[in-house]
Ligand SMILES: NC(=O)C1=CN([C@@H]2O[C@H](COP(=O)(O)OP(=O)(O)OC[C@H]3O[C@@H](n4cnc5c(N)ncnc54)[C@H](OP(=O)(O)O)[C@@H]3O)[C@@H](O)[C@H]2O)C=CC1
């Protein structure tokens with residue numbers, strides 16, 4: 001049995017990790033980390049866990065936890081994991097960090113976009129960007145995983161095959177993305193109040209969102225040259241889900257069959273990536289509660305652009321599901337263990 005500890009178990013991503021790990025046959029949770037609820041039972045914070053989880057919330061203590069756990073998930077705000085990680089901790093346990101602390105290889109770039117001083121730069125190089133479909137072999141050997149961001153997961157998987165194959169002009173990429181409000185976490189924020197979100201759609205972080213460098217870096221590695229792109233996120237009135245619509249100019253004319261063959265060659269064997277039939281656009285409702293990413297594309301011959309689309313659940317494939325997928329790979333398990341979740345509908 002893999003002993004798992006969660007720092008930040010009382011947030012949305014942490015709670016989703018608990019939900020998934022409770023159904024995992026090779027893992028047990030030994031630590032429900034929290035600062036705010038240490039005197040409470042976990043089910044008193046999340047009543048869906050009544051008669052399922054009896055444990056109490058525990059103070060966050062990385063050193064103590066490293067003694068007890070084979071793997072630690074940090075589902076905490078930016079800057080926390082990087083302040084707790086050490087050689088001593090990593091010599092005892094593996095870490096899967098759901099925050100962005102180790103996603104960007106250039107520490108100066110991280111500091112510029114996040115406005116945080118990186119306290120453990122020495123581990124950035126070692127950390128593996130845990131997008132399993134792309135970095136599977138490196139994930140298997142890793143002791144520190146930078147679990148990808150939610151928008152980046154959906155954006156990168158949507159664009160990656162065409163970037164890697166040189167089919168699109170990377171100077172023309174525009175990503176328009178939408179997220180449900182669970183993406184913003186459980187903390188109280190005025191922007192996420194019911195009256196602010198309901199019956200409303202708004203762009204935010206325009207030309208400045210912190211996921212921009214993460215997407216640029218990963219697509220840059222794919223196509224072998226630096227990438228600069230536009231990424232515009234929007235907040236939409238739903239609980240879960242991310243929808244990406246991305247645009248790029250084709251380098252040369254291509255047919256539907258040519259592009260479909262490329263997507264299939266990358267994803268046909270991937271359990272969690274579904275390339276939809278021709279003409280079917282991905283929808284968040286068909287992936288909710290699951291670890292699937294649904295993808296499709298359409299060529300617009302009038303503009304010589306290809307439109308790449310993706311949908312997934314931000315809390316599953318965008319956070320906790322991907323983290324469990326990484327854990328499975330790191331411990332030599334079947335990658336899908338604990339993740340055979342049929343999407344919920346309606
Ligand atoms: N929500 C999403 O869709 C996704 C989130 N992520 C990332 O996962 C991480 C968690 O996000 P999310 O669950 O949404 O956020 P929440 O705000 O819902 O939860 C944050 C958690 O961190 C704990 N926490 C806050 N500050 C500290 C601290 N200083 N020390 C220890 N624990 C702390 C909080 O609990 P307590 O107060 O009890 O300690 C809580 O459990 C973030 O880095 C986020 O960017 C990644 C992908 C998707």
Ligand SMILES: CC(=O)N[C@@H](CCC(=O)OP(=O)(O)O)C(=O)O
Nearest residue numbers: 098099100149150179180183184
């Ligand atoms: C709707 C919303 O506010 N979304 C968050 C992204 C959520 C997230 O998960 O951030 P990471 O993936 O980088 O950890 C945002 O825009 O900052």
